[in-house]
Amino acid sequence: xxxxxxxxxxxxxxxxxxxxxxxxxxxxxxxxxxxxxxxxxxxxxxxxxxxxxxxxxxxxxxxxxxxxxxxxxxxxxxxxxxxxxxxxxxxxxxxxxxxxxxxxxxxxxxxxxxxxxxxxxxxxxxxxxxxxxxxxxxxxxxxxxxxxxxxxxxxxxxxxxxxxxxxxxxxxxxxxxxxxxxxxxxxxxxxxxxxxxxxxxxxxxxxxxxxxxxxxxxxxxxxxxxxxxxxxxxxxxxxxxxxxxxxxxxxxxxxxx
Numbered sequence: 082x083x084x085x086x087x088x089x090x091x092x093x094x095x096x097x098x099x100x101x102x103x104x105x106x107x108x109x110x111x112x113x114x115x116x117x118x119x120x121x122x123x124x125x126x127x128x129x130x131x132x133x134x135x136x137x138x139x140x141x142x143x144x145x146x147x148x149x150x151x152x153x154x155x156x157x158x159x160x161x162x163x164x165x166x167x168x169x170x171x172x173x174x175x176x177x178x179x180x181x182x183x184x185x186x187x188x189x190x191x192x193x194x195x196x197x198x199x200x201x202x203x204x205x206x207x208x209x210x211x212x213x214x215x216x217x218x219x220x221x222x223x224x225x226x227x228x229x230x231x232x233x234x235x236x237x238x239x240x241x242x243x244x245x246x247x248x249x250x251x252x253x254x255x256x257x258x259x260x261x262x263x264x265x266x267x268x269x270x271x272x273x274x275x276x277x278x279x280x281x282x283x284x285x286x287x288x289x290x291x292x293x294x295x296x297x298x299x300x301x302x303x304x305x306x307x308x309x310x311x312x313x314x315x316x317x318x319x320x321x322x323x324x325x326x327x328x329x330x331x332x333x334x335x336x337x338x
Contacts (some may be wrong), residue, residue, distance in 0.1 A: 104311050159307060167219070169332050178222035199260070230326065232313070234330075236311070309337060315329065
């Protein structure tokens with residue numbers, strides 16, 4: 082082999098080696114980005130959409146031999162888990178509302194009724210709750226750092242039929258709740274909250290306060306899940322944001338569904 086041929090061979094080998102190194106380097110770079118979290122890669126970070134940082138939501142254990150509320154074996158759609166354990170926990174960093182815990186975790190009916198604006202409404206609703214066989218009320222609430230206050234009430238009845246009757250004919254109508262809450266004298270149906278976006282077998286009817294707001298905007302929703310009804314209320318000075326409200330409803334529905 083002459084000198085010229087040897088020079089050509091060395092050039093070819095150097096070029097081949099460079100291609101191999103470049104290819105390996107390229108593969109390494111691609112693998113590194115693939116393995117990194119999206120928010121770790123500059124330019125690929127996703128801005129927060131306003132959702133709260135909730136803890137992992139875990140359903141409480143059922144008594145031995147008891148089915149879930151919508152299991153095929155549960156013909157009456159009863160919640161056999163402790164109702165107090167079905168109240169959605171507060172997101173991280175929120176300040177809990179001790180007044181909603183009640184005695185031994187059960188809220189007095191009169192405390193629940195106190196949030197309704199009109200005394201006659203409170204009296205009428207109290208009678209409906211009695212007539213439909215209200216067993217007890219579990220509640221919880223918190224205030225987040227931006228001033229949003231959340232209140233959740235779970236009302237369990239003797240039967241799912243009674244709870245459904247109260248939901249459909251005693252608490253909600255298409256354009257407004259039957260009984261206005263204090264601070265929300267006029268409301269509009271919130272069509273952004275859809276039952277199909279919640280846990281299966283849970284129905285929802287949600288409302289937003291009409292402008293002009295008072296000291297704060299109030300959002301509210303009733304959920305129907307077997308023998309249990311839920312009322313979720315969020316209020317905030319200025320405006321109550323839609324995203325955490327819808328997130329809270331979704332997670333609460335998963336605990337009930």
